[in-house]
Amino acid sequence: MKNAFIVLVGLFGLILPAQSAPTSLPGIRLNDLRLLPVQSGGRVKPFDEFARETLLAMTGSRTFGSFDPSEMLVSMMVDPKGWADEKIIRISVPEVNQQLLLEPGRKMFSPNELLGSNAFLQYAEGIRSGGKSGEQVTGTGINVVSGKKDPRGEELRRVVDRVERFQAIVTGALWSLTPPGGTDTDAPWKTFAEGMVTSSPQVVAAGAMLKCYLDRDAECFQAKAASLRSSVEQAVPAFQSFEGKLKGEVWYNRLRPFLQAMILYLAAGLFWLFASQHAFPRMMAKFLTFSAVFLHVLGFALRSYVAERPPVTNMYESIIWVSLGVMVFSFLLYRKNRQVVLMSTASFLAGLALFAGDAAPLVMDPTIRPLVPVLRSNYWLTIHVLTITLSYGAFMLAMGISNVSLFQFLKISKSGESPEISQRIALLNQLSYRSLMFGTVLLAAGTILGGVWADYSWGRFWGWDPKEVWALIALLAYMAVLHGRYAGWVGRFAFPLWTVICFSTVVMAWYGVNFVLGAGLHSYGFSTGGQAFVASFLLAQTAFCLLVAGVHKKGARAPTAEA
Amino acid sequence: MRESLKRVLERVWGILISLKLAVLVIASLALTLSVATILESLHDSKTAQYFVYRAPWFYGLLGLLGLNILAVALSRLPWKRKHTPFLMAHAGILMILTGSWITYRDGLDGSLQVSEGEMNSAVELDQHVLVMKEGEDVRTVPFDWMPASVAEGFKGREFPEFGIRVDQFIPDAEARVHFVEVPATAAEKSAPAVQIKILGAPMGGAPEFWLWAGDAGWSSQKLGPARFLIRKEARSDLDLMATDSGEARFDFVATRDGGLSFESTSVRGEKKKGKIDLSRLKAGSPPLILEPGWRMPIRIQLRAFLANSANRTDYAPVKVKPQGMGTAIPQPAIRISLTENPESKLWLGLGDRADFTGRDGIRRLIGYYPKRVVLPFGIQLDRFDLKHNPGTMDPASYSSYVRVVDQIRKPGSGEELPVHHITMNEPLESKGYTFYQASYIPDVPRPVTTILSVNHDPGRGLKYWGSILLILGSISLYLVKVVQRKRTVEVTS
Structure with missing residues (x-):
């Protein structure tokens, strides 16, 4: 009897005809649902995070209409027919539209549109039978595989996964909510769909909650969600060890500290621009910068606490750390020199970096994932990766300051050189040099620490792996500049120019090896996307360098011509 | 003569200690290395190693860097206290380079594969x-x-x-397996074989394959709704072999006199028989096409017939990696x-x-x-352990429980020896060799064969001390500069 009831609730939507687009339930309170423990992606996480990941994976964006992600999932389970007609599946590679014979240029499609397409069904079948056999079998990365990037094929796979995810949500196959009992924290949980057969107490509670939502009764929903939460919590082995992390993660998700820090940084950068003349902007700039850094550090700490490791294992996390590094070095230098231009440069850089990290969640996955086996050494992970990415921060700051320095040469070409500008250039170059010092020592230390870790866990200190090699190339490039400066060949104009050019080697070591070359042992970090963004940054930077170099050369020649 | 030799030597020395050479070598190293990584991305790591990392000229470049650093350091003789940071950093690089050279020359880096309950000492x-x-x-x-x-x-x-x-x-x-004609008197197993190409196959393309009447005197291959078969004439019992309903069948029959005939049966049981004129297989003649007489538009091209053939394996470059x-x-x-x-x-x-x-x-x-090196002792695997991330099939960690067995003994005889647990980040060190958990061979229901990487590195100490010197040296280089600047500031003010 009970069973039948649950099945009925679970499949209600399939029977009911779709009437109108699903809407949010007014007065709904989601606190208990958000904190509900779910096993997903190899760890226990709050329902809130599970819902956010699912939403992001399907739609490619963080929000959909006015729906809270958690409520959206509930609504999907209650009204699958309505949702099947909503445009919730993203296709972000235009060639896939073409391949699936879909309307070109459109990005969002409804599950029904795709499931009604024969081309899609054929590809889905092909991908399913092709499988992804043993993709991670040797997570050591020891065996050498050179995989070529195929953006279209990859996106096709993702689109199929998006549709399957939708189907798994509405059938309850994705929602693992019933802990198996016993003390094994690693045992797989039963899904909603599996639990329907055995009518587990959690599924009964969840069914009751869904029924309330179907009846559009917000109060009933809240009460049932609370009882569902306590029912799951009681069944989770060693729940005390999860409790704080679940709360922390929900808080982290709702606070979005890095997004707020980004806005504050950009605002602070603006105020710093005017801070040298007036006291008020200076005060505001300081206040904003400190608040931004506070949120930045808080977010970093929260993420470390939730993930139980330093968050530096993918592109998204490393951007957070590098931008924090930019701020740390700017503070160190500001303490001595009190140069507001340094702070405005640093704040803008940190803000823009966080913006880039936040802008493309599909390229830079912001979700917290379990580590591949080889990275599971917190000690080495912490010191090697933190050191090496910290050096990127120093180089980024040097790049920013050098760009400001190059900008002074543009000014010179317009309005002639004044002692003020000369002094400013000398000062900027000095700051950029200091930043390079931090950077080179940290990069050398980080690269060597990587060697020590590799020696310790793989058995060789140095293996000419592309990631290692590019770190070395960056180091060599900066070494060439520093030695050239020492010898006097790299002067006050060439130094900022070369500092800016050398940053492209850091971009290559940081981004290029994982996203463009896609070869070598650091394969756990490989991904695709963002090429256009990075390429346009490099192009703009090159164009600026060429412009300044051209102007500078002309300016240098002009006086001799007059003489 | 001696004067000019001296002048040449002085000139060479002048180049060796010049910063210009240093910057040139550093820049060309950076450039070479970036080309190597692109090579690796386009092909594979072995190619990059062949052309760059293990190429003699690359060692020459590294050697030149070392020589340059050594010469620069010697050119500062007699060394004073202020030279210490500079000397530390540059000696560090020299030590790392030397250590790497020793590793390359005398080190061992290989892999050892061993299954549960067994022992292996061949790397x-x-x-x-x-x-x-x-x-x-x-x-x-x-x-x-x-x-x-x-x-x-x-x-x-x-x-x-x-x-x-x-x-x-x-x-x-x-x-790739293919077939060659052998004399009927040959010691190896021989049988008739045909090579055929299916034209107009519904799935597109033109599948081409061999049929070899090996052990049983017949063999067959199913392709969609059609089955292709070769048999010796002696196996006429196969005539009676029931075909699946809805299956068309095409038999090649190798006759006793060394000829070839065919028998075709359509889905509805319509039969067609005929003798094949083998002279039409001669080089230069038009393709020999057989019409099976089925409803589906399939035709068969006979590419080769060998009355007495044996299989051979040959190799071809893989098309898709x-x-x-x-x-x-x-x-x-x-x-x-x-x-x-x-x-x-x-x-x-x-x-x-x-x-x-x-x-x-x-x-x-x-x-x-592969080249093998036999260790003076063996590694015995007691158990291989694989853990997954909760609720998924992604491996979370894998590890091996091993014993170090002194001499070659029967497996399982080392009960009294201590068990070592090798995990991803915890290697086993024994008798100058280090054993790392590298990989495993996937198996059902669970993997039982571990792959350890084995390493013996006499250059390790030098590389480590060199690294420490390099880092300390470069930190103090910068500190000295900051202190010097402060002093000059104080003096001028």
Whole structure:
């Protein structure tokens, strides 16, 4: 009897005809649902995070209409027919539209549109039978595989996964909510769909909650969600060890500290621009910068606490750390020199970096994932990766300051050189040099620490792996500049120019090896996307360098011509 | 004369200690390395190693860097206290370079594969050898890997001590079976074979394959709704073999007189028979097309018929390199011939061996293997352990429980020895060798064979001390500069 009831609730939507687009339930309170423990992606996480990941994976964006992600999932389970007609599946590679014979240029499609397409069904079948056999079998990365990037094929796979995810949500196959009992924290949980057969107490509670939502009764929903939460919590082995992390993660998700820090940084950068003349902007700039850094550090700490490791294992996390590094070095230098231009440069850089990290969640996955086996050494992970990415921060700051320095040469070409500008250039170059010092020592230390870790866990200190090699190339490039400066060949104009050019080697070591070359042992970090963004940054930077170099050369020649 | 020699030496010394050389070497290293990584991305790491990382000129470049650093350091003689940071940093680099050289020369880096309950002491290296066994006499000669672009121009290499010649090398090879005519009196198993191509196949393309009436005197291949079959005439009982409903069947029948005929049965049971005119298989004649007389528009082209054939394995370059972890990596293959009989051709994939008898009547064994080094002790695997991330099939960690067995003994006899647990980030060190958890061989229901990487690195200490010196040196270089600046500021103000 009970069973039948649950099945009925679970499949209600399939029977009911779709009437109108699903809407949010007014007065709904989601606190208990958000904190509900779910096993997903190899760890226990709050329902809130599970819902956010699912939403992001399907739609490619963080929000959909006015729906809270958690409520959206509930609504999907209650009204699958309505949702099947909503445009919730993203296709972000235009060639896939073409391949699936879909309307070109459109990005969002409804599950029904795709499931009604024969081309899609054929590809889905092909991908399913092709499988992804043993993709991670040797997570050591020891065996050498050179995989070529195929953006279209990859996106096709993702689109199929998006549709399957939708189907798994509405059938309850994705929602693992019933802990198996016993003390094994690693045992797989039963899904909603599996639990329907055995009518587990959690599924009964969840069914009751869904029924309330179907009846559009917000109060009933809240009460049932609370009882569902306590029912799951009681069944989770060693729940005390999860409790704080679940709360922390929900808080982290709702606070979005890095997004707020980004806005504050950009605002602070603006105020710093005017801070040298007036006291008020200076005060505001300081206040904003400190608040931004506070949120930045808080977010970093929260993420470390939730993930139980330093968050530096993918592109998204490393951007957070590098931008924090930019701020740390700017503070160190500001303490001595009190140069507001340094702070405005640093704040803008940190803000823009966080913006880039936040802008493309599909390229830079912001979700917290379990580590591949080889990275599971917190000690080495912490010191090697933190050191090496910290050096990127120093180089980024040097790049920013050098760009400001190059900008002074543009000014010179317009309005002639004044002692003020000369002094400013000398000062900027000095700051950029200091930043390079931090950077080179940290990069050398980080690269060597990587060697020590590799020696310790793989058995060789140095293996000419592309990631290692590019770190070395960056180091060599900066070494060439520093030695050239020492010898006097790299002067006050060439130094900022070369500092800016050398940053492209850091971009290559940081981004290029994982996203463009896609070869070598650091394969756990490989991904695709963002090429256009990075390429346009490099192009703009090159164009600026060429412009300044051209102007500078002309300016240098002009006086001799007059003489 | 002596004057001019002195002048040349001074000139060379002047170049060696110049910063210009340093910047030039550093810049060319950076450039070379970036090219190497692109090479690796386009091809594979072996190619990058062949052309750059293990190329003699690259060692020359690194050597030049070392020489430059050494000369610069010596040029500052007599050293004063202020030189300390500079000397530390540069000595650090020299030590790292020297340490790497020692590792390259005397180090061991290989892999050891061992299954549960077994013991192994043979470490496989990333180098390949030809092994010749003649009675009790075993000789080994290195035969190194080369990338496809080099292998194309490979002219062959004589091994006079073995009496063989390597004619061809394929770096990424896949095995293909084909058939050759052999005399009916040959010792090896022989049977009739046909090579056919299916035209107008519904799934597109024109599948081409061999049918060989091997052991049983017949064999068949099913392709969509049609079955293709070869049999000896003696196996007429196969006529009665029921076909699946809805299956069309095409039989090649090798007759006793060495000829070939066919029997075709359509889905509805309509039959068609005929003798095949083998003279039409001669080179230069138009393709021999057989019409099975089915409703579906399928025709069969007979490409070859061998009345008495044996199977041979040869190798061809893989067309598509497999992607993703855990897929089989293509292995190299060589084709050899005997010096005394250049017509004798034989393919050996890595790990294969073959025996032959020369004109002198002596039986020899030739093998193409990874180079092996036998450790003075063995590693016995008690248990291999694989853990997954909760609720998924992604491996979270894997580890091996091993014992170090002093001499070669029977497996399982080392109960009294201590068990070591090797995990991803915790290697086992024993007798100068270090054993790391590298990988495993996937198996159902659970993997039982571990792959450990084995390492012996006499240059390690030098590299570590060099690293420490380099870091301390560069930190103090900068600190000294900051202090110096402060002083000059104080003096000027």
